[in-house]
Amino acid sequence: MKNTTATFKKAKEEKQKITMLTAYDYSFAKLMDEAGINSILVGDSVGMVCLGYEDTLPVTMEDMIHHTKAVARGAKNALVVADMPFMSYQTSVYDAVVNAGRLIKEGGAQAVKLEGGFEVTEQIKAIVDASIPVVAHIGLTPQSVNSFGGFKVQGKSEAAAQKLLDEARAVEKAGAFAVVMECVPAKLAAKITEELSIPTIGIGAGAGCDGQVLVYQDMLGLFSDFTPKFVKQFANVGEIVKGAFEGYIREVQEGTFPAQEHTFKIDDEVLDKLY
Ligand code: KIV
Ligand code: NA
Numbered sequence: 107m108k109n110t111t112a113t114f115k116k117a118k119e120e121k122q123k124i125t126m127l128t129a130y131d132y133s134f135a136k137l138m139d140e141a142g143i144n145s146i147l148v149g150d151s152v153g154m155v156c157l158g159y160e161d162t163l164p165v166t167m168e169d170m171i172h173h174t175k176a177v178a179r180g181a182k183n184a185l186v187v188a189d190m191p192f193m194s195y196q197t198s199v200y201d202a203v204v205n206a207g208r209l210i211k212e213g214g215a216q217a218v219k220l221e222g223g224f225e226v227t228e229q230i231k232a233i234v235d236a237s238i239p240v241v242a243h244i245g246l247t248p249q250s251v252n253s254f255g256g257f258k259v260q261g262k263s264e265a266a267a268q269k270l271l272d273e274a275r276a277v278e279k280a281g282a283f284a285v286v287m288e289c290v291p292a293k294l295a296a297k298i299t300e301e302l303s304i305p306t307i308g309i310g311a312g313a314g315c316d317g318q319v320l321v322y323q324d325m326l327g328l329f330s331d332f333t334p335k336f337v338k339q340f341a342n343v344g345e346i347v348k349g350a351f352e353g354y355i356r357e358v359q360e361g362t363f364p365a366q367e368h369t370f371k372i373d374d375e376v377l378d379k380l381y
Contacts, residue, residue, distance in 0.1 A: 109144045109185040111217065111239045111283045117144070117316065118305040124284075124317025126187075126307055127325070130156050130173045134322060135180030143184050147219065147319060148174045150189040150249070154331070155323040162248050165191040167205055174213030187241050188215035192249045195220050195229050202229035206238045219286065221247035223273025227280040234281035242277035244270060245311065246289035257334075259289045259310070267294050274298045274306075286319060287311040289336070310336030 117124045125142075128149040129135040135146055152173050153165040174188040188209040195202035206218045217239035220226055230240050245260040261270040270290065277285055284305045287295050292312025299306040299315050308315030323329035324337040327344040357363035 108183050111185070113144065113185070114284050114305050114317075118303075124305055124307060126317060126319040128319070128321045129177050129180070132176045132180040135177040135184070135186075138322070139181045139184045144317070145185040145187060146177055146181050148177050148186065148188045148213075148215065149321065150191050151321050155321060155329050161251050163192045163251070165189075167191060167194050167208060170194075171208060171213045174209055174215050178214030185217065186215045187217045187219050188213050190218050190220040195226065196222075199228050199232045202226075203232050203236050203238075206233045206240075207236065210238055217241055217283070219243055221249050223269075224276055227276050230277060230280035230282055240280075240282045241284045241286060241307070242280075242282040243286040243288065244273050244277065244290075245287045248288075257289070259291065261290050261294050267291075270294065271298055271301065274302055278302050278304050284317075287315060289334075310334060 114124055116122075124144050126145040126147055127138050127143055128147045128151055129138055130148060130152045138146055148170065150162040150165045150170065152169060153159040153162045156173070157165070157169070159165070170188055170191050174186070178186050190202070190205060190209070194205040202220070209215045209218050218233065219241040220229065221243040223242075223244050226242075230242060233240050246254070246257060248257065251257060261267045271294075274285055274287075282304060284307055285302070286307045286309065287298065288308075289310040290298075290308070290312075292314060295306065295308055295311035296314025305316035307317040307319050309319050320337065321329070324333065325340045327339045327342040328347070330344065333339075354363065
């Protein structure tokens with residue numbers, strides 16, 4: 107059954123956990139969808155794990171639309187959420203609505219996600235008014251890496267914790283149907299989750315959230331540039347993949363691949379007639 111914003115709402119009411127993973131292409135979206143994931147996030151983390159940038163700042167609307175299209179074709183039942191890239195919504199409410207619309211119309215997503223609290227409530231309202239569901243994203247917001255001065259846990263002091271709770275309330279009031287909380291102390295995330303009527307999706311925010319999200323390359327051991335503390339490796343697919351590549355290289359060099367069963371036949375008669 108297709109997951110919708112109503113599925114998220116019902117899950118929170120019934121205390122059922124919401125599952126989300128990132129994907130950036132058709133094949134992985136299809137695998138997750140078949141595994142029964144509730145939602146697939148086409149994250150702007152695509153910039154780091156697929157495109158090799160150091161952070162998410164260079165990611166463009168064109169990048170996001172390109173990858174969202176591929177994911178949307180592979181996701182039958184999962185709710186597809188597309189990230190709004192850096193500078194596609196910060197510049198104005200108008201830009202925010204136009205760019206959110208492109209991720210839906212051209213990309214085929216069912217919802218968009220954008221980073222920030224008080225400073226983006228006008229954008230959230232306007233996008234929701236255009237009938238586009240919005241996921242908010244607070245705590246560690248990677249597009250602000252330069253103003254944060256690095257990637258670190260958010261909301262530890264009393265003032266910062268209060269601000270995070272107030273921001274969560276503000277994005278809910280603005281109309282977001284869910285909120286991602288990244289790198290937030292577990293007890294604070296649990297308290298915010300209790301205070302909100304919309305579901306919270308945690309990443310590095312503990313088990314008290316209504317749902318969880320991870321970058322699939324991280325949970326499969328496919329991205330080794332760095333591993334955040336909150337990542338659990340559910341399988342070391344990176345090792346398996348590297349082993350397969352080494353096997354291929356070896357067999358091609360030895361001449362054992364391709365074998366008979368991988369080749370196409372031709373009648374000798376045909377060959378004999380060649381001159
Ligand atoms: O871009 C991304 O992958 C994200 C998740 C980590 C929440 O925003
Ligand atoms: Na993101």
